[in-house]
Amino acid sequence: MRILLIEDDKKTSEYVANGFAEAGHVCDTIDDGRDGLFQLTRETYDVAIVDRMLPGLDGLSLVKAIRAAQVRIPVLFLTSIGGVDDRVDGLEAGGDDYLVKPFAFSELVARVNALARRPPFSEHKTVLKVADLELDLVRRQATRAGQTIELQPREFTLLEVLMRGDGRVLTRTMLLERVWDFHFDPKTSVVETHISRLRAKIDKPFETPLLHTIRNTGYSLHASR
Structure with a gap:
């Protein structure tokens, strides 16, 4: 599986990327929202993991932008912003799942696998x-x-x-x-x-x-x- 992690906290980014690498997946990392938007519109990934609070472009705006560009990749928000209204905002922006920090890596893997198992769009293959x-x-x-x-x-x-x-x-x-x-x-x-x-x-x-x-x-x- 090929995953894009858009996360500006270095420790979290390294922890998640290393975990997926040990599981045999490719996990690219980006720490800026605008760079993440550019990457998602030019490369193919199976799942994107996106933080809400990002420099350059916040996570909600990023996901709204890729949906407007018809990028149908499954998106999981991974963020410390965990209120009910915040989760609703994330899902209504075009996110497919929402996981609040701190989190168990095993749960993150399970959620990512669940997203990857969803029936693919024409441009998204499993x-x-x-x-x-x-x-x-x-x-x-x-x-x-x-x-x-x-x-x-x-x-x-x-x-x-x-x-x-x-x-x-x-x-x-x-x-x-x-x-x-x-x-x-x-x-x-x-x-x-x-x-x-x-x-x-x-x-x-x-x-x-x-x-x-x-x-x-x-x-x-x-x-x-």
């Missing part, structure tokens, strides 16, 4: 497909030709990022940022090693390869053209 390869983002299950493929958490995230690429070439740098959250080159073969492991699981047992190496450029996941 099952990714490329040819006969399927990735269920909620059940965290990969299958090809009906056969279950066992993936480690990082392999699952890597496959998710590749499948979301819609056949586009993703460079090594892009994969380091989106899968490992590295904004620098660690000078290791971590990408190549995981690509090799992933290819052994999703391609080698099957007749048609889907994971392609584009020499001196990167990697692409698509059916043969």
Whole structure:
């Protein structure tokens, strides 16, 4: 699952992001409302977690803006503003759920999973497909030709990022940022090693390869053209 957390409290942001990362999800973080609005209108996420009190643009205005822009991503407000009227305001602004701080991380995960299980809008997918390869983002299950493929958490995230690429070439740098959250080159073969492991699981047992190496450029996941 790919999650966007818009939260300006650094400790809360790190706590939530680390928790989702340990569970094998991608959790991008932004600490400014205007930046969050820009990100939600140009990138695809499964769920957004939004604080009410944000610099740049407050959470209510942010959610109203994305709804006006026809962005239908499920939104959970995570905030210390917990009065009944405040919750009503959040839901009427376009939020789908509301959780008050302090909170239990287990409850946050349960609520996010519940939002992700809702019937998707046309632009919001919980099952990714490329040819006969399927990735269920909620059940965290990969299958090809009906056969279950066992993936480690990082392999699952890597496959998710590749499948979301819609056949586009993703460079090594892009994969380091989106899968490992590295904004620098660690000078290791971590990408190549995981690509090799992933290819052994999703391609080698099957007749048609889907994971392609584009020499001196990167990697692409698509059916043969």
